[in-house]
Amino acid sequence: MRHLLSTKDVSRDEAIAILDIAEDMADVAHREVKKLPTLRGKTVVNLFFEDSTRTRVSFEVAAKRLSADVINFSAKGSSVSKGESLKDTAQTLAAMGADAVVIRHGASGAPRVLADSGWIDAGIVNAGDGTHEHPTQALLDAFTIRKRLHGAGSRGRGLDGVSVAIVGDILHSRVARSNLWLLTTLGATVQLVAPATLLPVSTAGWPATVTYDLDAAIDAGPDVVMMLRIQAERMNAAFFPNAREYSKQWGLDDERVGRLPAASIVMHPGPMNRGLEISSGAADSAQSTVLEQVANGVSIRMAVLYHLLSGTTEA
Amino acid sequence: MTARHVLQQADITRALTRISHEILESNRGSAGLVILGIPTRGVTIATRLGAILNSIEPGTVSVGALDVTMYRDDLSRNPTRAPSPTNIPDGGIDGKTVVLVDDVLYSGRTIRSALDALNDLGRPRAVRLAVLVDRGHRELPIRADFVGKNLPTSTSERIMVRLSEIDGVDEVTIE
Structure with a gap:
């Protein structure tokens, strides 16, 4: 699995695999050292064009528990408010070497565009797009x-x-x-x-x-x-x-x-x-x-990031 | 390719019994022993060792599982691996003597990952390593304290450890 854009694309086996990985990730939250070195050196960008508290924080905690570097990017206070297009924003992030982009966007299908356009070579995680999917x-x-x-x-x-x-x-x-x-x-x-x-x-x-x-x-x-x-x-x-x-x-x-x-x-x-x-x-x-849903959100997002970012990336 | 049998069921049982005695001897008893198996087959061997240890000196040895998937150094070189559960006994590992258990010792990289994983879980008094088979070809300065059988191999051979709990049969073969 390279991107997570829609649960329609997820097979039963893949879904159960992610839920099982999340079980292990949940155990990490009860340890003294709540951190795994798994994604050391990877960069995860949280690209949020819509407001969010729990989803963004949850992704941030998840990425940090896996030792990834996290860059938070919200449309307010960025060049998006100066009228920068999604394409230019994506290419900027690509130039900075993002390994995964977690995107929330008001337009349904924006994550799909990012994944299919070739603007950026990173795993795309849909964190809510319009009235489409989450x-x-x-x-x-x-x-x-x-x-x-x-x-x-x-x-x-x-x-x-x-x-x-x-x-x-x-x-x-x-x-x-x-x-x-x-x-x-x-x-x-x-x-x-x-x-x-x-x-x-x-x-x-x-x-x-x-x-x-x-x-x-x-x-x-x-x-x-x-x-x-x-x-x-x-x-x-x-x-x-x-x-x-x-x-x-x-x-x-x-x-x-x-x-x-x-x-x-x-x-x-x-x-x-x-x-x-x-x-x-x-x-x-x-x-x-x-x-419980909020607490489990961190485990699930750790499992998703692990699933997308570890392993060989098929060309 | 033909498989060559190296250990049969009785050999495995004898090896595990000897390792159990060696563990007790080097630890001067069973006090503060925690046996942690590395999935998948290391956990099975750890469970067997625990049973033997508790039958020799009843009571105090606890057994658990330590998954090292998230600590491996080859995650980005292989397809995504599914982690297994880690299960640390109730007393934790602080101040205990931890015996790591795996089926085959090869490059030593799994054990390095296990040492990193232990580091995040607590501070054991000492860490020992028990393996059923040591096949050589180490890539890191790691050696086992307790070895079931030393098997000189070439890198092109494969060592298969089968245990009755998982594979329905107890045997070690070279393929």
Whole structure:
């Protein structure tokens, strides 16, 4: 694997291999010396054209734990705000000898352009592009689910037979798309729950069932309920009447959490809008994996960087 | 190419029993011993050594696994390797006598990686090395303290160690 652009390109074996490597990386976090010499001398550039806290910091921690050099580059305060194109930025980074570029961009497909253009000869990791994909988030979600369900016996296993309900703004969510491809590759069944206005025009060809009714989805007793953030920055049309209305119909409140089976888990990729798509009670309950997801994010990103940057690079 | 048998099951058992006695002799007992196997087959041998040691002097020897993949010096020359679990016994390795265990000692580079890995996990009182087969051709100033069998080989030969837990049969062959 040279780039990680989309979870659609990831085979079941590759996905399980990355999750297994992440298991080993997770152990590093519990050691006194939280560092491995594996990527010494490699340079990882975090190229962020959109705001991010946890993804950027997570990639930075991951790269540093593997002893890579990290350069953080955000569009604000760089020549991008002077109108520099993606091509020129990429070629500048190539001239400085970047081995991997972690890119977040507002335009869907920007990482693919970077990977296919030949502007830069580095491994490209998609850290979220527009409303397209966010593969490392899906991998860490799969890792979190697998760890909750199988515990210490997780290694080598997929998510066969696990039922997942993804709830909220499917239309704009790159997290939902990446998760849909990856979770089904791993053997899970996915149900999408959203208001009709926040679903894509067509979900034909998506390996998922679709419903508008959260209560029915909850009563079916899914193993995993994955809440999506209402992305205020992308709410440029009247997708729902108002926040209270949304919260009442599609928010995961305390009462709905109470109806879930005790073994079900509640996920959220963060940052959370408490009181909108998820109540504080749900977010802080024992069933919530929000903080585990953040901790697992570092392990997964270490595994991805290791997977892309170690080994011979095929020409 | 024909495979030549070098060690059979009984030879392997005898070698491991002798190594166990040598470990106890050089350590003057089993106090503070931690046996760490290097995956994959080193872990199996370490488990067997641990069982023999505990049967000679019951109780105190702990066994674990030490993965060295992330510390190798040839990561960028080979296809990506999948790491194996590292499992350090509860007492840790600080102040203990660690015996590293591997199946075949060849260039010595795996052991160098293992020493680096140990360095990040704690500070043992001493580190020893036990191997089932020493085939020579060292590329680093490393030698084993406990050796099952010295096998002079040419670099074109391959040493295959098969253990019943993994391969269904106990044998060492040259191919």
